[in-house]
Amino acid sequence: MTGAPVDLACELLVQSLVAWRVAGSVERAGDGALVIAGNAKDIRIDRAPPHLMFRWMVTVDGRQRPAISLVAVLRQVREALDPGYAANRVRIAVAPLVPAS
């Protein structure tokens, strides 16, 4: 899997901190990982190895979890940075995904 360019993912994370009104910083490490600092947490986001079904690996204070999409990355990052966050677990069923012919 390839997925979104890292720079676009980086901007999404920067903008997400703004949207969530959470203090923190986002930087791109020399190895390409995205590193987030905030709420006394160290978060690192890497591309998942190509043989996995996941796109990303999110490491929060040393604990690594896979994320299948950027939406899943955002969920993990916000849970780590925003103690008051209670994820709305509603699922949007765009069903059918395309109109019945």
Place this chain on the structure above:
Amino acid sequence: MGTDVIPVSVLTGFLGSGKTTMLRHLLGQPEFARTAVIINEFGEVGIDHELIAASEDSFIDLQTGCLCCKIRTDLAQTLADLLRRRDEGRCVPFERIVIETSGLADPAPILQTLMTDTTIAGRLVLGGVVTTVDAVNGAATLSREGVSQKQVAVADRIVLTKSDLAGALTEFAEPALLHRLEELNAGAPLLIAEHGRIDPRLVFNAGLYDPRTKSTDVLAWLVEESHGHTHARHDADIKTYAIVLDKPIRAVALTLFLEALAEHCGDDILRLKGIVNILESPDRPAVIHGVQHVFHAPAWLDRWPSDDRSSRIVFITRRVPRRWVEVLLEAISEEVADVPVGG
């Protein structure tokens, strides 16, 4: 949408803003001859319904509490009962339903009920939200009452009432009030009612579904918000903006995008509506709309309403940055770009 779809219009506005007066006038017009009315009054003794001269068999007064916070189930049940009575010929075959909310009601849960309740799904469609604003006291109310701001923000039409008490528009409508309304919702046309009188055609043909033609009128529904320009309104909390995309969007990207909005913004998405060019369905655009964390399943139009095939999504939000919304959709679209079409 089928020919039996009945539009449900929501008439809202703060206490004393002239909803009942306007509705009483509207119900006297031939265009409203076949209208069922649900009035929600807050308090032990309702009086608004006494002011409405409507057919008894198509009129329901809900006095069990405020629609927005207590009786959503009651509303769905009431609507289902109305439809059953209509089907059984026990009331006039109404072609439209108007719900007058209490002046204290947050309209969002009411809209969500209309969009999601399975007992009424398929028979009813949101016919538009009309919000009355008192020309005399409106500015003060909007600065003081958060719920009145929300009532304006979700409107498809805003009706300025009591202009007769304050003179001609240019004189009575304080610049502060007009400015405030534009900040909150510049996309909704501003209409004037004098002594409650207003052209019914201007007021209640504000929804996605046009009962006259029994078809969808997405361009009228989206109004000017979707024309690509940014309305840089800077109310302290509520902002309106439109996102326009020339490239089609994958269906799965739209799903993930809406999911992320609901998950992270929830109540701060006051209203979202749009027409979307789905890559997998180039000839049949999807119409989406949502209120807070509830999104209606997309309606698929039979064809594009004009030559413009760009996706246009209008957001009315509270403290949701436009740039975040833009980059979220862009990043998700890029991420799923390698997914096979239809996958």
